[in-house]
Structures are given as structure tokens and as C-alpha cells.
Amino acid sequence: MATQESIVVSTRAAVRRAEAGRGYWARVRERLFADRITMAVTLLLFLIILSAVAAPLFATHDPLASSVLARLKSPGYKGHWLGTDEVGRDLYSRMLYGGRLSLLCGVAPVAFALLIGGSLGLLAGYSGGFVNSLIVRSMDVLYAFPSILLAIAICGMLGSGLGNTILALTVTFIPPVVRISETVTAQVRSAEFVEAARATGASSSSIIRNHILNNVLGPILVYATSLISIAIILAAGLSFLGLGVSPPDAEWGLMLNNLRQAIWVNPMVAALPGVMIFLTSMCFNLMSDGLRTAMDVRI
């Protein structure tokens, strides 16, 4: 009798669990895990990030140790897995340490732009009227500049260095984030459930927190992840031009610049940093595409 009862109870519990609501994010997770390409790309990205973060563990040599005799050697020379660069530093270790700075320059500006631009856009979209016009028009002024030129101009003004690079890229990315955030917020704000929330007498901050935010974060997040791939390329471009990270620090764009002449001597070695930039940027791009597809759940 006891076992029969427990079977009934556990079945009822299972039915209750199955009938419990599955919200939007649960469905997004399901669709993401079912998408093989996105999962593969995310795994690759995870490995790249892991290798960059744990660079001291994986590196074989000191990334700053140069050697005049061992310049531009092919992969496999005396324990240098990927060869050496133009002043004899181990390329493999420099790639790992370079990953740290490149990824930082890719993710940090987008994170800051998301915080600042997202809040500005939310404010603009919710307020409407004069505040909206003020914010959107002033962002449009910045948005009119091509992003690479804006980044170069700001970096040129402030000087090179990691901090200035991140600042320049943040300023470059704030206008597009404000734009998309304002659009989505304005759409959600005119929905009837927001009117219903206003009819209960709620304050604006309460409505934004409880009703607008969870509807608006999705599209903004997707857009932000697609910005990361652009940020990595922009940061590499800035370093290539000498405006970003300064030597002897390792950074993929900087390495690409320094190895420019080496393309005649050892083309494979010269192309490797470029391959890493391409790979990482592509991974972020594909991941954001997959995220966008997964979030396109019509409910």
C-alpha cells in the first residue's frame, strides 16, 4: 500500500512539474542547447577565453623574453611550438598573453557601453518627448561618424595605452546601444500591459524594473554580443596603427603590425595573430547569431 501511494504521489508531483510554467528564458535555453553550431562555437570561445585567462599555466616561455639569434623561426624550433616573432619572443606564449588584452579590449568596452548606453536608451524610450529627442539627437551626432574613425580620433587625442583604447571604444559603441535600447523600450512602453501597470498607480521606476526591463534585455543583449566581434577587430586595428596597446605588451593587433615585414621571411608565423583575431571575432559573431535565433520565440 505504501509503495502504491508513493507512486501516485510522485506521479502527481511529476505531472505538476510538467505543467508548471516554462517561461521565455527557459525556452530560449532549450533552443540554444539544441543548436549544434552555436554550441560548438561557444565551446571554442570558452577554450579561447580559458587559455587567455590561464595564460601563465599554459605558456611555455616568457612572452617578453627576446633572443636575437632565434628570430622568425618556424614552428617546432627548440621548443617554440608556434615559432618566434621578429625579436625572438615565443609566439605561442605571446598569443596566449595577447589573448588577454585583445579579449579585454573586446568585452570591456561593450560591457561599459551596455551599462551607460542601455540606461540612456531606456530613459529616452520611456520618457518620450523632449528628453527622448535630446538624447537620441545627441547620440545621432556621434553615430554619424564611422566607428573606426571615431575610435582613431579619440585615441589620437588621448594617446595610446590600454585604458585609452577601452575608453575610445566605449564612446564609439554607446550611440548604437542607445539607439537600439530606445527603439525597443519605446515599443514595449506602448504595450497594454504597461498601461495596466500604470493603472495600478505604480511609479515609473517600478514599472521599468518589473515590466519593461525583462522584455527589453533580450534584444539589447543580442545586439551587444554582436558588437564584441567588432570591438575585437577595432582594438586590433587601433594597435596595428600604433594607437592602442603599446609595445612590448602582447596584443594580437600589435603582433600583426610588427610581423608585417616578416611576411616575406616566414608567412605562416606572420599570419598567425590574424588567424586568432578572425577566429575569436567569428566565434562571437556566430554566437550572437545563434542567440538571436534562439530568442526569436514567438509566444
Place this chain on the structure above:
Amino acid sequence: MSKDVLLEVRALKRYFPIRGGLLQRQVATVQAVDDVSFAVSRGETLGIVGESGCGKSTTARLLIQLLEPDSGTITLDGRIVGDSSGLTAREFRRQVQMVFQDSYSSLNPRTTIEDAIAYGPTVHGLSWSEARTRARSLLDKVGLDSGLFATRYPHELSGGQRQRVNIARALALEPRLVVLDEPVSALDKSVEAQVLNLLNDLKCELSLTYVFISHDLNVVQYISDRVLVMYLGKVVEVGPVDDIYGNPSHPYTRALLGAMPSMDPDNRGKQQILTGDPPNPINPPPGCRFHTRCGHAEPCCSTREPKLSSVGTASAHQAACHMLIPGSGHSAAPAAAAGWRKMV
């Protein structure tokens, strides 16, 4: 004003500007609600009927303060809303709530049902856990098993279930007056009957007062105690439901009721066809707004606007038609009483 009146609306006006041209200057106005006055007694259901575009939904939104009226007052229990000495908007909102027409878009798709219902009470000071408990008891009250439905999302419910959730949400703040803007229009007949009966039961149990807006005359006849007929932003007739449906006095009401399909095969073909074109709400006709489509229109109807006046001896049944006003100049109007000036 009788002591029994809960809500009184006086001379409510709301115009919407139409902007055009290079500088977006105002070129015209839509006179959505024009000088609307009515009163709702405690415990009754006032039904508001009219065609699409007559201003019913705008009136509903004005009642719950989602729109600001251009002029006019709303009085709850004798206290004017918005006045410094009267009721604040926040206090008013605790006592008057609304059930919206579209059951799906009036629920946040990213929150659970119980959170959607519990949100209102948290705004007014309750903690989330207390609010959720109240939400669950309300779900049971509207006929949804809280154990099953509380953690569901709006897309996992049917239309009738969602509308019950909307009713539960409106009741979460324990209001005294509930405005229902076409709550059953999107539901099929069997579900509609269930929801209407639920509304009646809740009204008795919780001592509520309803303002029920609909374009469906059968539904309004079933649920209302008094009926108000609107046309192009104005009140054309108001009275007890039996008087309106049994003895419609305004030509528009007669045409509306005449257009209702009848179950009786012998009764068909008697509908009064409306003549003329439906007027533009941007440029409403002068005088009586219905005169362009009225079969009894006369010159006085296009010059002067009729005021609401009693039908017969009953003061509860009123209609805005020149045929009822003594001395209005209409051929069917009763003779002017002694001492009245003859209107020119």
C-alpha cells in the same frame, strides 16, 4: 445627488489633436469624448453601448485616469479626483480598476500569472510573499486552480483563462468600482457566458460596482442594470435596462436595437435602416450629431444640439432628442408648457 451615487462624471471632454504639415501644427481635432455626464450608483452595473469609434474606450481610460480629461470632473463618493482637497490619483486607483479588452496584450509575456496579479498590491505596500498569497486566493476565486496555474505564463493559457486572470488582477487591489472595457468581446459564446456569470457572482460576493462597456447588445442587456448609449462622443440615451430595450426613445437606439438579428423567423425584415453617411469624428455635424442619419431629422436638428431630457414621466430614462423637448421646434415635439419661451 442621491447618497447612493458612487461615481459621478460631469461634462467630461477629451479631444485628440491631429498634427500635420511641416511644423506639425495642429490642423484638426478628433472630438472623442464631448461633454459626457453620468452617474453610477453603488452596487449597480452601468452598461455603455455604442458603435466602434463612439468614444467608449476613451471614456473608460478617462475614468481610470490613464488619460487626462481636457475638462470636466470625476467624483468618487463625493470627492473630486485630482483636486487638492479631494482624492489623489493614487487613492483613486486603489478604488477603481479596469479589465482590458485584449486579454493577451494586457499581460506581461515574461512574468508568471501570480506575479502579474501580485504586482498591484506590491505597489501599494504589500510584500511580494503576501501579495502572491493574495494572488493565489484570487485565482481560486475566479475559478482557476492556483496550484496548477500560478506559475504559468500567459501564452500557456486560453483566452477565457487569461480574461479570468485579468479579472483577478483587477480585484487584487480590492477596488469598489471595476471598469470593464469589452471584456468578453474576444471570447467564444460558451466562455463568454461563464465569464459573465463569474462577474455577476463576484459582484454579489465582493459588493462591487461595474461600468461595463460593450458593443454587444445582448451581453449588455444580460448584465446591466442601467444602460447608457453613446454616439460620436456624446450620450444620446440613458436609463434602466428594461426601459431602454423595451421603449427606446432616441432614433439611434431604435436603429441599434432594430438591427439586432431576431430568433423569431416572423420578426425578420423589420429593421430600421440608418440613412445617410456615418459622420467624420473630426468634423462632427453641427447641432444633433445623429441628424445626418436620422429618419426624423428636421431643420432644427442641424442647428441646435438637444440636451438630455426625460422620456415621459420617468426621470431615470432620458434621451437627447428634439422630439422629446417641449418647444424645440420639431414637429413631433410635445407642445410647449405654459410659461416656456418658444424656441426659435
